[in-house]
Amino acid sequence: MAALIKARKALGLCLRGCRSLSQLAELPETHQMLRQTCRDYADRELIPIAAKLDKEHSYPAQQIQELGAMGVMAMEVPEELGGAGMDYLAYSLAMEEISRGCASTGVVVSVNNSLYIGPILKFGTEEQKKQWITPFTTGEKVGCFALSEPGNGSDAGAASTMAHQEGDEWVLNGTKAWITNSWDASATVVFATTDKKLKHKGISAFLIPMPHPGLSLGKKEDKLGIKASSTANIILEDCRIPLGNMLGPRGAGFKIAMQTLDSGRIGIAAQALGIAQASLDCAADYAQKRTAFGAPISKLQSIQFKLADMAVAIESSRLLTWKAALLRDSKKPFTKEAAMAKLSASEAATMCSHQAIQVLGGMGYVEDMPAERHYRDARITEIYEGTSEIQRLVIASQLLKEYES
């Protein structure tokens, strides 16, 4: 009986989420306008330069500033702090459209919104919010999120970066790896162990401005994709910060990281959707123009099946992403849905970009067409902010909780 009630509760939760999604036969007008604005921006400002940014590995500073002026760099931040005051559904729509234009710009926007501003907005004091969020809403400054280390990525609980108190300062020592935005950021959220004995309950979060004495950056990684965003190590050697720079209570670091990544997953799912959509657009457009065997190749079933599979993967991932965003906006538990969205969208992105190259044939392999760039950009979405394997673990653990008797 208890099991039934629990199951019904779980189902009810799902249905409530579903009901609001089914009422969502069409997006609200503001969200449609927002989506259109971001799409226009991506079409006019990002698509023309995306290939160049990728080739030259150059950070899109001007575009980030323009996006900041539009309010896209701090979408969830309330207007009093300088943000756009919008919900997560709006954020995922904006992320998708921007990533459709340029995936690197998308990741810069995502890291700033979800990974840097996200935890400060949720766990920071009013003072911290004013100091660490408001200057980062305009696009002039971006932040980054330093959790991974050379020794642990998925194993986030084993942070070997140490922090100890010396008088009225925290002193941090250690190395963080794979930090997106590192070379362009003006601040970072760093996770360090304050009490090794407490294992993952002994990790705390800190805010460090960049540049800062004791904080240095490793060399920029030469990545396969998203080349316009910088990824490097952050090395902390006796990095001293005031006591007030601790984010949240002591020992809450792991919880902060996990909750932040939950929300970040929706942003990354949206980025993956953008890349997948760009691949589909590229493939479908090419298929209608390229003729072989006397007709455009879009008349061939094998091409049609590929395009259909791509469209289904994208649409289902999109609905999962929107559902996760809606659940988060209604303050309901969304961990499982966010993990599902990220898993589905990132696998859709790799599948779609792979098939897009296949549809384009030889043209898909050269830099003249964007298909090869989408293929390279898509790959990272299955790895960062929780690998696909971790997502499966998260989904399974949430799922099994629902079936517990």
Place this chain on the structure above:
Amino acid sequence: MNLTTQSAASQPIKVESVGFGWPLIGCAGRWLPSGASTGFTLKCFRRVPRVKVNVSSTMSGRVLVGVKRVIDYAVKIRVKPDNSGVVTDGVKHSMNPFCEIAVEEAVKLKEKKFIKEVVAVSCGPQQSQETIRTALAMGADRGIHVEVTGKEYENIGPLQISKIMAALAKKEDAQLVILGKQAIDDDCNQTGQMTAALLDWPQGTFASELTLEGDKIKVVREIDGGLETIKINMPAVVTADLRLNTPRYATLPNIMKAKKKKIANMKPADLGVDLTSRRRGRYRGRRSARREEGTVY
């Protein structure tokens, strides 16, 4: 044409109103012979018969901006199978690019505190409200949607629109009407000129620069011969050309605020406008001629 170049001896005559010669100037566009320089500025003041215009000494500070919902410029246009028109169902529509420039100019004037209120006007079916909302998101204060639907909408043209704009300009006591120079679907380039004629107001068409000086406007016009600067009294009609400004992207907070701004609904009959079309011919769509490869002269 009533053009007189300024010479040392002659007195520049200020334009106060517009006579019937004006609409011809806009439509007369001659092709320049190749190699003609268009870079020099022609400073000239037009000699036009003075007509008394009722201009209130205290300007209302209200600008009317016309925005048209057209098929998006990036869409590939398809002609209907029966050649009666172009396919519009399910096709992406957006605000006419010249209307975007007009809205941007009006919002800029408001930001510089030259004017107090920007009213966006659109004539068309229900979907025209989206275009008005875009104008509101760019910074317009309120919108007016003049509802024209179905067969009526297919048959109206610049004459009917300019009648509506003229009626609204009088009703709203506008001090300035800014329109795009032309719409990208019909390329008529007539509405601004006709509106000015119906209102008996001065007009500054093809504006690439607009400055308000007291109760006058200085307009730099892009014409075939180059650039021409004129000074006209307000109230006036100005049509925006490409280089007037670069329209802004709507910011997210403005998109949210646009939701709360009011759009008034009305019918052309409420303004006393008769929409009967003066056109007799039927639209015959034709695909553009196939061009052969060869030398381009």
